Amino acid sequence: MARPHSEYFRYRNAGVLTAKAAATAPTGTFERLSTSLRRFVFGRPLATEQEIEERLPKWKALSTFSSDNLSSVAYATELIMFTLLAAGTAAFWLVLPISGLIVTLFVIIVISYRQTIRAYPSGGGSYIVARENLGTGPALLAAAALLTDYVLTVSVSVAAGVLAITPAFPDLDAVRVPLGVVSILFVMLINLRGIRESGTVFAAPTYVFLVATLGLIALGIARTVLGDSSHVTGVTRALVVTEPLGVLLLMRALADGCSAIPFRRDL
Structure with missing residues (x-):
């Protein structure tokens, strides 16, 4: 059975798909540079279920x-x-x-x-x-x-x-x-x-x-x-x-x- 989405998504539960890292991976040179800059400044992006652990x-x-x-x-x-x-x-x-x-x-x-x-x-x-x-x-x-x-x-x-x-x-x-x-x-x-x-x-x-x-x-x-x-001593200025x-x-x-x-x- 062909699963065209298997490269970018995986089944988490019945009928529930979770995106893999490849789904949001940059493709062009400019996108890779901007993604690297964003990760340097903001850090690695977090999934919604990971936010509760922060x-x-x-x-x-x-x-x-x-x-x-x-x-x-x-x-x-x-x-x-x-x-x-x-x-x-x-x-x-x-x-x-x-x-x-x-x-x-x-x-x-x-x-x-x-x-x-x-x-x-x-x-x-x-x-x-x-x-x-x-x-x-x-x-x-x-x-x-x-x-x-x-x-x-x-x-x-x-x-x-x-x-x-x-x-x-x-x-x-x-x-x-x-x-x-x-x-x-x-x-x-x-x-x-x-x-x-x-x-x-x-x-x-x-x-x-x-x-x-x-x-x-x-x-x-x-x-x-x-x-x-x-005690402070030697102060002469008024x-x-x-x-x-x-x-x-x-x-x-x-x-x-x-x-x-x-x-x-x-x-």
Whole structure:
């Protein structure tokens, strides 16, 4: 019995055909080149039944979906101090109260997200939740806010990372902008490969950052308890106070510190 489709399809079940690799194989030179480029950028195409297997274990999911929050924490305190510096170093005691307000806001957001997960167990991003409860207009506003947040988080986090690296490698100071652009392109290419690949690549830096941060906090507490804290000496340049410590300055410091809470919620 002749089966003209046997070269491109195979029977999976009774009356069900599944395409073989030869069915979508490129035939011409240009098609082969474009297919190779697409596979390099996006990876191997997946069948519909394989998509359900594209899941992350919890330890990878934590590093993948919390990396933007952690990256923002890295410079949020610096922004608060930089803003308060306009009122003089005596205003630095307000860093902890402002940080406490930000932590409180973060707890409220976490509670809200947990309620959303219970209400939408199959998945509900900001756009879906806003559209079903508030309408299309608020949903589009939430989507626009998310897109803005994504762009700002990537650009600011990469710029802060490059700025943190260059003091250790002074020769890179002249190529800070190209280094930042290359870093963004690298992050983009890794994310285009899919969730599993990006989770594998970004897991190690995220956990290294966590260990380093917790180690720094533990070292600071230990040195303070043991009375071995360091003090800055030899500072002679006077600091010029440019703004009074008023409500507007405190609000600006709070807004700058809120960069530690990127509102990452999938569409």
